[in-house]
């Protein structure tokens with residue numbers, strides 16, 4: 001049985017808020033559409049981790065249409 005759309009959206013939002021991996025070359029990928037999400041804010045390094053915030057700008061993407069902020073975590077300099 002397919003999960004409901006509401007449950008699917010809730011899962012994507014929770015992934016965006018929990019944080020995705022940030023990779024120096026690829027950047028952060030939107031958990032919904034898999035495209036590179038645009039950086040909107042970059043925090044300073046805190047120890048060995050750096051937090052960034054992104055927004056997906058892919059047309060038709062659920063998280064883009066929700067204007068959902070996507071958090072990313074970079075763990076290696």
Ligand SMILES: [Zn+2]
Nearest residue numbers: 030033056061
């Ligand atoms: Zn997206």
